[in-house]
Amino acid sequence: MEVIKVVPRGYCKGVVRAIRMAIQCAKDYPHQRITILGMLVHNQYVIEALKAYRIETLEDPHRSREELLDDISEGVVIFTAHGISDQARYKAQRKGLICVDASCPDVLKTRQILQEQLQQGNEIIYIGKANHPEAEAICSLSDHIHFMSVGDVIPEIASASIFVTNQTTMSQFELQPLFDQIQAQYPNAQFSEEICSATRFRQKAVAQLKGQGIDCLYVVGDRSSNNSHRLAQIGKAIHIPRVYLIDDVNDIKAEQLKDVKRVAVTAGASTPSYLSDQVITYLEGYDAKKERPIIHTDQLLKGIL
Numbered sequence: 001m002e003v004i005k006v007v008p009r010g011y012c013k014g015v016v017r018a019i020r021m022a023i024q025c026a027k028d029y030p031h032q033r034i035t036i037l038g039m040l041v042h043n044q045y046v047i048e049a050l051k052a053y054r055i056e057t058l059e060d061p062h063r064s065r066e067e068l069l070d071d072i073s074e075g076v077v078i079f080t081a082h083g084i085s086d087q088a089r090y091k092a093q094r095k096g097l098i099c100v101d102a103s104c105p106d107v108l109k110t111r112q113i114l115q116e117q118l119q120q121g122n123e124i125i126y127i128g129k130a131n132h133p134e135a136e137a138i139c140s141l142s143d144h145i146h147f148m149s150v151g152d153v154i155p156e157i158a159s160a161s162i163f164v165t166n167q168t169t170m171s172q173f174e175l176q177p178l179f180d181q182i183q184a185q186y187p188n189a190q191f192s193e194e195i196c197s198a199t200r201f202r203q204k205a206v207a208q209l210k211g212q213g214i215d216c217l218y219v220v221g222d223r224s225s226n227n228s229h230r231l232a233q234i235g236k237a238i239h240i241p242r243v244y245l246i247d248d249v250n251d252i253k254a255e256q257l258k259d260v261k262r263v264a265v266t267a268g269a270s271t272p273s274y275l276s277d278q279v280i281t282y283l284e285g286y287d288a289k290k291e292r293p294i295i296h297t298d299q300l301l302k303g304i305l
Ligand code: SF4
Pocket: 012, 013, 014, 015, 081, 104, 105, 106, 107, 168, 169, 196, 197, 198, 199, 227, 269
């Protein structure tokens, strides 16, 4: 079985920066309680690995970041790479918490563009994933931002000045048809596609597998990771017969690899390279009877520190 290692894959610069900032925080505040508001990056293994640095994560998908702050009464609070609403930031400051902002510069760039458009009096259509923290932070900026996700009806807006943009981890393959539909409804709308370069390059690398006789694609990534889901979606769109989103090597099953001659491996932007390298090594020496390698959580942040 031939194993194709998709490049680029795994950690993006925003994730590396956020993890480095969190670990630096543990060094800077050795006597403070440190809490991340939501998942620093969407990968459960990273969240577990950070506990070794006394860094706890407060997450509840049914509560906003602002609401989660009710459970933090002291110490340092870290805002994640996905960005933070002004309301949550001010609330943390009012509570006297030490605030560390790990928002990704690419997310902040989109936010800056939107603020400029709002100042010009434009109505905004923002395309993203419902209940995602990045979309939550952006939509909190103004009532003039109209959120839509894939499959939603295009918002009815009674204005001639409409600006359309998107969450940074959207798939370029599903975004363009949406832009086309919106343009048909609002011919004078302005568009700014804001998929970040890390997401774009990882998606393009998967799309380039088309026509290469790939029988199976493994996307190593957490189920909560939007960009990992998008990579799997692209694999299906280019008709790779079997596409699996897996957390780690333990999710590989013998029936998935039956009669497979060429298998490709990629990883979401929040997946530690340790996990995807382990999958590649396992597949390269594949033997259904062989024991799975053990995942050493203390190795997960290797390559970042
Ligand atoms: S996926 Fe893009 S926007 Fe998100 S943290 Fe990485 S570089 Fe930043």
